[in-house]
Amino acid sequence: MKFVVALSFALLFSISAVAQTAIKPPKETALDRFLRYAKIDTQSKEDQETVPSTRKQFNLANLLAKELKEIGAENVRVSEFAIVYATWPGNLPDNSRVPVIGLLAHMDTSPAVSGENVNPVIHKNYQGGDIVLPKDPTQVITVEKNPVLKEMIGDDIITADGTTLLGSDDKSGIAEIMTMIDTLKQNPQIKHGTIAVAFTPDEEVGGGIDKFDIKGFGAQFAYTVDGETLGEISNETWSARTATVTFQGKSTHPGTAKGIMVNAMYALADYLSRFPHDMLPETTEGRVGFVHPYAGTIDVEASNLKILLRNFDLSGLDKEEALLRDMVKATQVKFPEVKIGIEVKENYKNMKEVLKNYPALTDNAMEASRRAGLKPFIKPIRGGTDGSRLTFQGLPTPNLFTGGENFHGKLEFNSRRGLEKTTETLVHLVQIFAEKQK
Numbered sequence: 028m029k030f031v032v033a034l035s036f037a038l039l040f041s042i043s044a045v046a047q048t049a050i051k052p053p054k055e056t057a058l059d060r061f062l063r064y065a066k067i068d069t070q071s072k073e074d075q076e077t078v079p080s081t082r083k084q085f086n087l088a089n090l091l092a093k094e095l096k097e098i099g100a101e102n103v104r105v106s107e108f109a110i111v112y113a114t115w116p117g118n119l120p121d122n123s124r125v126p127v128i129g130l131l132a133h134m135d136t137s138p139a140v141s142g143e144n145v146n147p148v149i150h151k152n153y154q155g156g157d158i159v160l161p162k163d164p165t166q167v168i169t170v171e172k173n174p175v176l177k178e179m180i181g182d183d184i185i186t187a188d189g190t191t192l193l194g195s196d197d198k199s200g201i202a203e204i205m206t207m208i209d210t211l212k213q214n215p216q217i218k219h220g221t222i223a224v225a226f227t228p229d230e231e232v233g234g235g236i237d238k239f240d241i242k243g244f245g246a247q248f249a250y251t252v253d254g255e256t257l258g259e260i261s262n263e264t265w266s267a268r269t270a271t272v273t274f275q276g277k278s279t280h281p282g283t284a285k286g287i288m289v290n291a292m293y294a295l296a297d298y299l300s301r302f303p304h305d306m307l308p309e310t311t312e313g314r315v316g317f318v319h320p321y322a323g324t325i326d327v328e329a330s331n332l333k334i335l336l337r338n339f340d341l342s343g344l345d346k347e348e349a350l351l352r353d354m355v356k357a358t359q360v361k362f363p364e365v366k367i368g369i370e371v372k373e374n375y376k377n378m379k380e381v382l383k384n385y386p387a388l389t390d391n392a393m394e395a396s397r398r399a400g401l402k403p404f405i406k407p408i409r410g411g412t413d414g415s416r417l418t419f420q421g422l423p424t425p426n427l428f429t430g431g432e433n434f435h436g437k438l439e440f441n442s443r444r445g446l447e448k449t450t451e452t453l454v455h456l457v458q459i460f461a462e463k464q465k
């Protein structure tokens with residue numbers, strides 16, 4: 028019960044300048060919502076022909092649609108692609124004077140780590156020090172690698188049990204958006220324009236957003252709620268490509284292979300050995316791009332390697348591609364009997380190219396964070412979001428924090444305050460858009 032009071036106090040305190048009435052807490056806390064969603068397995072899968080890539084994502088989609096209807100949202104629907112859409116109507120005398128703001132979060136979790144039987148653990152009243160995950164003591168969230176823990180003393184920290192990821196990415200975003208609606212419902216005195224909400228599948232495998240109905244969604248601008256540390260706002264993402272390098276050899280019975288067999292694996296190994304050590308994800312940070320061989324198959328007859336290319340600048344991305352192509356040539360010279368091919372696909376572009384024309388989106392998010400008592404900061408995303416693609420399809424969509432940390436791994440965590448402060452920021456954000464249009 029304590030946190031409910033704390034949240035309502037925080038809201039009351041920060042909104043009091045705008046509305047001189049007490050803010051009622053939501054019916055259900057963001058944490059309770061989060062725990063319910065985190066337990067539903069929604070792991071997506073690479074290289075599937077269908078959207079969603081895994082049918083089980085419908086389980087969460089249908090639950091969210093049901094909850095949205097129960098809370099009173101309008102136009103609630105789940106598309107054949109498992110995208111959940113809903114509208115929360117504005118309560119202004121003339122809603123048409125305020126842009127419809129979209130809020131998005133994704134339902135799937137990363138294919139990198141199991142999302143089956145997620146068992147969230149609440150470390151109540153955290154008092155500092157490393158956090159050992161109960162089901163696997165080799166999984167330790169250290170203060171050294173997570174200095175943000177120093178700001179979380181007294182908070183309740185939520186982790187997985189050490190055997191799975193937590194799925195804070197991005198069920199935190201979902202819980203925060205849902206709790207924002209809940210808060211608005213309890214507090215009709217908070218004035219805002221119409222809000223469009225969507226929960227999407229397959230963000231982690233990059234497929235779901237292709238099926239997104241921007242027109243039907245009806246927003247002029249949107250935010251993905253899919254970032255990390257409290258206060259972190261992103262209006263810049265990677266520009267991204269994926270390369271597939273294929274190595275064609277010749278298989279035969281090893282007993283009679285002399286002079287006939289061409290083992291493609293050795294060519295692949297040679298190619299791998301050419302990756303520059305200082306251009307890898309494990310050796311770069313900040314604004315420095317990378318090349319990342321992340322998956323492949325090895326086989327005598329046909330081997331292949333998949334590689335991510337990432338850079339904030341298109342010229343940098345071109346250089347990475349040129350490097351990979353030069354490496355193909357070098358390996359080809361060394362292994363003339365193996366047929367080596369390379370194919371490069373564009374995945375998405377840095378959304379800053381578009382968002383620089385809509386500075387109010389970033390400014391309003393910064394202001395909303397400040398009203399929630401946070402210190403906002405801009406951070407380029409060393410990744411992509413659904414927003415990158417939406418932005419280029421005509422729906423400018425920067426990314427907001429969720430309070431979560433260590434995405435895509437067993438050491439993922441968030442906290443009660445992280446969930447509540449993000450919710451509070453969203454409540455402020457929709458108000459700011461309404462205020463600015465008066």
Ligand SMILES: [Zn+2]
Nearest residue numbers: 133196197253
């Ligand atoms: Zn995410």
